[in-house]
Amino acid sequence: QITLKESGPTLVRPTQTLTLTCTFSGYSLSTSGVGVGWIRQPPGKALEWLALIYWDDDKRYSPSLKSRLTITKDTSKKQVVLTMTTMDPVDTATYYCAHSHYYNGGYAFDVWGQGTMVIASS
Amino acid sequence: QSALTQPPSASGSPGQSVTISCTGTSSDVGGYNYVSWYQQHPGKVPKLMIYEVNKRPSGVPDRFSGSKSGNTASLTVSGLQAEDEADYYCSSYAGSNNLFVFGSGTKVTVL
Numbered sequence: 078q079i080t081l082k083e084s085g086p087t088l089v090r091p092t093q094t095l096t097l098t099c100t101f102s103g104y105s106l107s108t109s110g111v112g113v114g115w116i117r118q119p120p121g122k123a124l125e126w127l128a129l130i131y132w133d134d135d136k137r138y139s140p141s142l143k144s145r146l147t148i149t150k151d152t153s154k155k156q157v158v159l160t161m162t163t164m165d166p167v168d169t170a171t172y173y174c175a176h177s178h179y180y181n182g183g184y185a186f187d188v189w190g191q192g193t194m195v196i197a198s199s
Numbered sequence: 200q201s202a203l204t205q206p207p208s209a210s211g212s213p214g215q216s217v218t219i220s221c222t223g224t225s226s227d228v229g230g231y232n233y234v235s236w237y238q239q240h241p242g243k244v245p246k247l248m249i250y251e252v253n254k255r256p257s258g259v260p261d262r263f264s265g266s267k268s269g270n271t272a273s274l275t276v277s278g279l280q281a282e283d284e285a286d287y288y289c290s291s292y293a294g295s296n297n298l299f300v301f302g303s304g305t306k307v308t309v310l
Contacts, residue, residue, distance in 0.1 A: 114298075114299070116245075116299075116301075123202060123288065123301055123302065123303050123304045124237070124245065124288050124290075124301040124304075125301060126290075126298065126299035126300070126301060129298055129299075137295075137296075137298045139297065140296060140297050173244070173245070182247075182250050182251070182256075183232075183233045183235075183250055183251045183292070184231075184233040184235070184290075184291075184292040184298055184299060185233075185235035185247055185250035185251070185290070186235075186237075186245075186247060187247045187250070187256060189244045189245055189246075190244070191244060192244060
């Protein structure tokens with residue numbers, strides 16, 4: 078059974094850097110085709126894709142946020158970390174990590190974490 | 200990259216069908232067969248309902264079906280049930296530099 082869980086601060090100050098960790102189980106991020114992505118959802122608004130890292134360390138970012146994002150993985154710890162610099166109140170959202178498998182689902186997220194709410198406010 | 204366009208709302212009576220559209224461009228929806236659909240109940244986690252335009256993950260009822268024509272993808276829910284009342288989001292692959300673009304979301308109401 079695949080599970081993912083996000084962790085990180087609930088409150089960040091504007092201009093600070095946000096660091097979120099996704100800890101997963103039930104699969105290996107060294108398996109060909111597997112990826113872990115991050116998606117966010119501001120309160121009452123739509124989903125927005127942020128970043129994704131694949132088993133081979135290929136990293137992809139949303140063009141609009143690329144300059145602020147870094148995604149890394151620790152395969153042995155079964156963790157994926159997302160950092161977002163220069164936080165702003167508009168970045169207030171629920172942040173989700175999710176599993177993707179290119180060879181079994183293409184470009185889709187088939188299992189999601191519970192999400193973690195992040196508030197950017199002074 | 201702009202979000203994919205979805206109608207804000209759609210509704211139907213129990214037992215009826217409702218179809219939600221998702222309009223993009225030739226750079227996303229029209230260019231690839233990588234459209235997916237997610238269901239999200241209030242306060243809950245999104246759930247994958249359709250991937251690769253018309254494939255259903257294990258456990259998703261066959262009342263849910265997907266299709267695509269040109270730059271517009273569609274999700275049809277047949278035999279509407281009260282539990283289908285939720286927000287629905289489409290998503291499409293948009294090229295190697297923008298793997299995922301999501302739609303604006305559609306609230307489905309079961310009358």
